Amino acid sequence: MATIGSMWTGYPYIDVGDYSICVLQANSLQPIYLGKFISPVGVPKDKKLLAISGGSGFVCGLLYGSQFPICWGDIELPQSLENISFTSLNCGRSHCCAIRSDDSKINCWGIFIYKSPDQPFVSVSLGIDFSCGLTQDGNITCWGHLSDAIPQPDRGTGTFVSLFAGGYSICGIESSTRDILCWGEDASYTYAPSVFQFSSVTGGRYHMCGIRADNHQVVCWGQNNVYQLRAPKNVSFTAISAGDFYTCGFTRDGRLRVLCWGGYKEEYWEVNITGIHVSQAICSSRCRKDQYQTSKYGCPSLTDRVCLDCSVCTGDDIELVPCGINTDRVCGKPSLASHQGDIKNLRKLFLVLLYLIITLSFGLILMATFSYFTYMKKRKLETLANIVSFSRSDILYFSSAELREATNNYSDEMVLSKSASGNVYKGLLQNGQEVAIKQAKLFNSDENRSEKMFEKELHLLGRAHHSCLVNLIGYCEVDKLLVFEFMPRGTLSQNIYTKTPPLDWVSRIRIAEQAARGLEYLHRYASPSIIHRDVKSSNILLDYNWNAHVSNFGLCSLEETQASGTTITTPGYLDPEYGSCLRLTAKSDVYSFGVVLLELLSGEKPIDSSRNIQDLAAWVLDLVGRDEWNSVLDQKLALPPQPEPLYNAVKLSLECTKVRGKDRPTMSEVAQSSLPRRRVPVDLGAAQHIVTWHEDVPSVIMQQ
CATH class of the missing domain: 1.10.510.10 (Transferase(Phosphotransferase) domain 1)
Incomplete structure (x- = not known):
């Protein structure tokens, strides 16, 4: 349950880049439809909603204030449930379930619903034709079309603090270690990244994505047949929601963007929300202990506020600044002084080291200077990686000898093309890979300019990588050569x-x-x-x-x-x-x-x-x-x-x-x-x- 709800775009066909989402606008909390698929019928224009959840061609939500359910699209809400207050709600492909406010028991509606257990739950999450609930003592109970022969992972205490379902699988955050454990009918879900802690998880038909608790970036796992695992890198999110073959979410930066990925698009894309301010999270009367209040937009009631999860310190990081009322927690490495104990001893150690350094450095500087200029006269440094920083870690360095051997000493029979900027040769590497080797553009009258142009071109090519580009494989700095993928069909x-x-x-x-x-x-x-x-x-x-x-x-x-x-x-x-x-x-x-x-x-x-x-x-x-x-x-x-x-x-x-x-x-x-x-x-x-x-x-x- 969130302020964004993703719908399923269809089966078995999807269009490239299809997505279909509803979002709640900040302050008014009115829903608005965004997407390239068919809009669900009857989007309420005059209703304020606390939260929403989407399914196949429909969206359901809870009204702000009363928390009565409301649905639109291809699902029918039973009249008997229209005036019942619920604390939370979640939808799967073809049905929804919600937890009643009075006794914490569950009501479900839609297609292929099964009788829910007659017991209280603290949260509920749905997949394809099945439902799971988290009990007050941390146990997970599931019902519906899900094989009973699939065991829950036998790790940790066996109890959980959070539950997330999607497709044909379930994930839970284990109560003692906060590790994420997944199980279900699709084995690919079992490869959940256990090295991270997650604050929330959302599930599609064959994939899941989670928001990391430490930096709020998204990690996805499962099948990647339509690029549904290609989440944006180095982008933090406040909320995410998965459709069947794609995921969308709100960014945590100042721009409050809506980004989506999957749907057979190799790169993520930004949804146009010009003139729309989205609500980052659910409005509540008070923030939890592990949350802080954001100043970005608000709620219809002045007494409510929008709360975001505080960052969690993981690994060797410690809390440097605690999570405040309006500020996030800051984590980092412990200071050197905290590990040394006595500051006076640290100063003495520093003075001793400084004396030794001064004593030895004079002779070393003379020797290093002489060696440096001697070395530079023999040949230039062949480690351009110290000069140019790549976004890709797979750029290879080739020696002059390797590329001479690959091109049969640059023989005429290996020439692919000739131009004023240099020749392009076909090469065969020692591992059998065919490559194209291009001479960088040189300026005979200005060696320094040639050097700078080569560095700039290498820096630029090293940062670009796409299936529809001729991508850089490596380089040779001595001979100013660039090594590319070989294209056998020509131009x-x-x-x-x-x-x-x-x-x-x-x-x-x-x-x-x-x-x-x-x-x-x-x-x-x-x-x-x-x-x-x-x-x-x-x-x-x-x-x-x-x-x-x-x-x-x-x-x-x-x-x-x-x-x-x-x-x-x-x-x-x-x-x-x-x-x-x-x-x-x-x-x-x-x-x-x-x-x-x-x-x-x-x-x-x-x-x-x-x-x-x-x-x-x-x-x-x-x-x-x-x-x-x-x-x-x-x-x-x-x-x-x-x-x-x-x-x-x-x-x-x-x-x-x-x-x-x-x-x-x-x-x-x-x-x-x-x-x-x-x-x-x-x-x-x-x-x-x-x-x-x-x-x-x-x-x-x-x-x-």
Whole structure:
């Protein structure tokens, strides 16, 4: 029970990025629906709710003040329960249960409900067609469709202080150790991270996520077949709620954001709540001993307050500042003085050490200085990791000898491409892995500039990682070489214009979508954000399975186009606004992507002197203006029986290539909503966690 309730988005199909949540607004506590799925019918507009919980196409909650139940959507609340006050409420996929205020016994309603035990409970939590309650003595009792043959873990005292259910499994926080223990019909739940303590847990169909008690960050476990375990890193939360294949929550920072993850999106996303202030937690008359009052927004009654859980000190950390009325607990390492005992002895020890250091340091400094300059003359230090800090820990360092061996001493037969900025070689590492080895851009007249550019490019590439990018594997600092993933199918440009047979329509739409997702990552999720500045079909590479990967985004992002007076972007892809403002922006990448999309759809080059209109975007716009849609599409491929999805893709490309940047969509808008949508049925019965792809719109195209 919380101020956010996530609903199930459907079975067995989910759309990429589907979510469906209700949240309570601060101060008014009125519910508001947010999401991409069908909104539950009858969201009450004039009701104040204490808390809510969601199921499959419905939400139930407790009214603020009376704590009477209220439901809307695909569930029916029995009339006999409408005027009963409850202390807490929780919903599963198809039913809800609540604990009565008068005797702490449970009432349930919905589909597939089973008779609940006639005894008092302190909390209740629901999964798929089963319910569990926590008794006053810390025991867990379950009823409904859950196998009795699955034993509770035989660890600790066997009693619990908290209970959480989801899918086909149960988790509880053990009373003596505060460890989290999980059990159920899905074995993947048993791998709960026991190294952490959790303040709250929420469960989806095949996954669970918990808020850590020490830093309030989220950790998820279970199956990851639709990326439902990819919680945001280094982000603290006040509340989270899981749907079937996704989880959403309120951040603990000053912005009070709503973030979601899962739903077959590889990265988390932020829900647009412009103009909405969400209530971080349930309003209560007083905060518990382990809570503090937040000053962020309030409750309808001036006597109520919003309380957040205090941080818990774990491991070797001790309490430095206690949890106050309006402040969180501060934890940290114990001071040195507390372990030494006597401050005077510590001072004496310091003076002795200082004397020894001064005595020895003079000679050592002379020796170190001489050794340092001698060493630097022989070769430069090959540990760039001391200079550049990576976000990724898997970046490898290669020696010159390793890469010479991998490329057969940089033989001509290993050359993949040549350009003014350096050659790219195919390499075969000792472990059998194929890689692409690229020479960094060097400035012969300025060695110092070359060194700095290499460091900056390496720093930027080392922080970016996405399935739709050509990702960095490692580097060689001595020879200024960068080692990337190898893409055996070559460039998109080659596959459009020279290779046979031509790419089919389904492959082209998929490649466009993947390229859009790669650029969206660079613009929105990379830190710092990256503007590619040279998006073109030859900078989109294809792997063995014909998946698209955006390449060459590191060096382009470091060039100062205004200062140099020249631009990196290739003719035909250049943003028309560059001529007036001499500046390339994220919308410049959108324009270039629009040209690439036109290449995929038409099979035409960006600039072609043989056409009556040489510029591709202008040529397509002219044909569309004359209603000659079929003339736009690649004549090497048969026209599908229902070509409307391709016409829509042409419209999207023209939106991207509008003259004014402010009239173009963002890459996020392109990647998330504008390209043809795909339905993703999840193979729920397979132990391999296989995900099968079907194209909703392109399925018509595949009939040819």
